Amino acid sequence: MKNKITRNITLNRGEVIQKEFKNLKVKNKICSMLVTDKRLIIYTFGRELVKGRKVRRQMMNEIDLNSIHRFEYFYEFHNRPLLLRIFGFLLFAAGAFLAYANYSGTAASLYPIIASYTYYVYGGAALIVIIGLVTLFSTDKVLIMHIRSGMEEKTDLIFSADKFNELALRYIAGRIHHK
Helix, strand or coil, X not given: CCCCHHHCCCCCCCCCEEEEEEEEEECCEEEEEEEECCEEEEEEEEEEEECCEEEEEEEEEEEEHHHEEEEEEEEEEEECCXXXXXXXXXXXXXXXXXXXXXXXXXXXXXCHHHHHXXXXXXXXXXXXXXXHHHHHXXXXXXXXXXXXXXXXXXXXXXXXXXXXXXXXXXXXXXXHHHC
């Protein structure tokens, strides 16, 4: 199966391609979507968990637009692990302590060479503080799409959260609910 969807499908008589999204960024996969006036075709290629084993799988999923009864996409925010957040707090505390030690003159009395580089020490301390704060308070953002059609057919994909993926899903949602 080739990566180009239009070469792998046969259009019905009177069916028109409305939009093709070739390179959507999905977590650990390659994804392309094609919207016609009657179908939504999703091509994915990449690693997947099947019966407890990771396998590389190519999959072409054709969904009739009239059979879709639930299409939703949303952002999900994941906090970083606690150990990483503790490390960020320690970096913040170390940077603040380094700035204070330089300000009070303790660092210069322990290491006399630092006395000629006080502004560089402040810059390094500020960089350490910023890295610590970013590590402490940052979150991971992903875009999740759920499609339910028919009785049991489910399609779930986890996209990276960028503007192109959101606009593609917004366009597809408009076409589904337009019918």
